Amino acid sequence: MESKELYQCLLGLSSPWTVESVELDMAKQRVDVQVGHPAATRFACPDCGRELAVYDHQAERVWRHLDSCQFMTYLHAKPPRVECPEHGVRQARLPWAEAGSRFTHLFEVLAIEMLQAANVKRAAAILRISWDQAWHLMERAVLRGRAAKGSVVPRQIGVDEKAISKGHHYMTLVCDPEAATIEYIGEGRKEESLAAYFAAFDADQRANIEAISLDMWPAYINACRAHVPQADEKMVFDRFHIMQHVGNGVDRVRKQEHKALLGQGDDTLTGSKYLWLYNPANMPEKARERFAQIKHGHLKTGRAWALKEALRELWDYQSTGWARRFWDRWYFWATHSRLPPMIDAAKLIARHLPNVLTYFKHPITNAVAEGLNSKIAAVQKRACGFRNPDNFKIAVYFHCGGLNLFPARVTHSKVG
Numbered sequence: 425m426e427s428k429e430l431y432q433c434l435l436g437l438s439s440p441w442t443v444e445s446v447e448l449d450m451a452k453q454r455v456d457v458q459v460g461h462p463a464a465t466r467f468a469c470p471d472c473g474r475e476l477a478v479y480d481h482q483a484e485r486v487w488r489h490l491d492s493c494q495f496m497t498y499l500h501a502k503p504p505r506v507e508c509p510e511h512g513v514r515q516a517r518l519p520w521a522e523a524g525s526r527f528t529h530l531f532e533v534l535a536i537e538m539l540q541a542a543n544v545k546r547a548a549a550i551l552r553i554s555w556d557q558a559w560h561l562m563e564r565a566v567l568r569g570r571a572a573k574g575s576v577v578p579r580q581i582g583v584d585e586k587a588i589s590k591g592h593h594y595m596t597l598v599c600d601p602e603a604a605t606i607e608y609i610g611e612g613r614k615e616e617s618l619a620a621y622f623a624a625f626d627a628d629q630r631a632n633i634e635a636i637s638l639d640m641w642p643a644y645i646n647a648c649r650a651h652v653p654q655a656d657e658k659m660v661f662d663r664f665h666i667m668q669h670v671g672n673g674v675d676r677v678r679k680q681e682h683k684a685l686l687g688q689g690d691d692t693l694t695g696s697k698y699l700w701l702y703n704p705a706n707m708p709e710k711a712r713e714r715f716a717q718i719k720h721g722h723l724k725t726g727r728a729w730a731l732k733e734a735l736r737e738l739w740d741y742q743s744t745g746w747a748r749r750f751w752d753r754w755y756f757w758a759t760h761s762r763l764p765p766m767i768d769a770a771k772l773i774a775r776h777l778p779n780v781l782t783y784f785k786h787p788i789t790n791a792v793a794e795g796l797n798s799k800i801a802a803v804q805k806r807a808c809g810f811r812n813p814d815n816f817k818i819a820v821y822f823h824c825g826g827l828n829l830f831p832a833r834v835t836h837s838k839v840g
């Protein structure tokens with residue numbers, strides 16, 4: 425088989441496109457494949473599909489293709505243009521690459537698979553492309569995937585904030601708990617950060633949202649009330665955030681008590697911070713023994729901890745009525761604990777109680793959001809930090825967006 429025929433097969437080219445020449449440069453370790461078409465070929469207008477004679481050719485362009493063995497392989501062609509009576513002079517679609525891409529479809533597919541599996545730096549090194557090219561490729565894949573997905577509003581959504589980088593740069597994330605995907609990433613954690621998500625949908629679509637899981641955060645609450653009909657019946661202040669607020673109360677009690685104890689030369693609480701914050705079900709084996717010793721002492725922190733753990737039971741109830749009765753007992757206990765941080769936490773929850781109890785109508789769990797959070801943490805680690813917030817968005821949509829990232833092969837450009 426001649427090299428031209430070989431590359432015709434390897435590139436998967438079909439009529440009218442043929443390989444005109446193949447050049448191998450041993451020194452530069454590259455193969456350059458020239459591709460062309462017969463003079464009389466007619467091409468389709470990319471907008472309406474009308475078959476037209478070639479109007480002219482654009483200057484030669486080059487696409488990176490899959491390597492031939494270890495040789496980097498480049499495809500060269502002059503893209504033909506047609507003059508459509510309706511759409512004017514337009515470049516015909518090329519079957520091997522998307523408009524504007526510097527890579528062939530097959531190279532993009534490989535690169536996307538590589539970027540899904542390895543960190544950006546490593547994938548770029550294996551693919552022999554630059555860091556910027558790798559990000560650009562990911563961005564294109566995300567834009568393509570989001571365009572293909574179109575405007576779909578999930579039945580349920582979860583809203584959360586996420587700190588990126590070490591500073592206090594926050595992003596607002598909207599997830600679909602049923603599909604376990606990140607649907608939207610907004611700048612900051614203000615009302616408009618979330619409002620912009622809702623603004624992409626019409627009123628009917630927004631009315632179809634059945635439940636929203638979120639933290640007791642006024643900016644998000646306002647955004648939901650402004651954009652989602654009957655938001656007050658749909659918002660659920662989720663248990664993860666509520667337990668986090670109560671956990672913060674426990675931590676404040678511990679800090680105050682630890683300081684007071686140290687003043688008396690007592691270091692009982694030294695290094696105990698995380699023991700009090702664990703969900704007991706997740707406590708590492710080695711921590712259990714020490715925790716068993718200190719939790720039964722007469723510590724204020726122990727009482728605060730017991731309050732926190734008792735509250736978990738709230739979500740085990742089946743009905744709003746029984747949950748409400750449990751809550752009243754817990755609230756009485758907490759507000760009579762003489763532990764100001766716990767009293768504060770109890771009052772915060774009490775002020776928002778109606779939308780804590782909506783859980784019994786819409787039992788949204790945060791398990792998915794938490795799973796996504798650890799996936800995002802892995803993405804952050806893998807990207808070795810982000811140069812800017814756009815990179816964060818691209819990476820999260822790329823790995824957690826549930827998008828079809830692959831280029832669609834063009835099948836209708838062949839004419840003549």
Ligand SMILES: [Zn+2]
Pocket residue numbers: 469470471472473474508509510511512
């Ligand atoms: Zn046309």
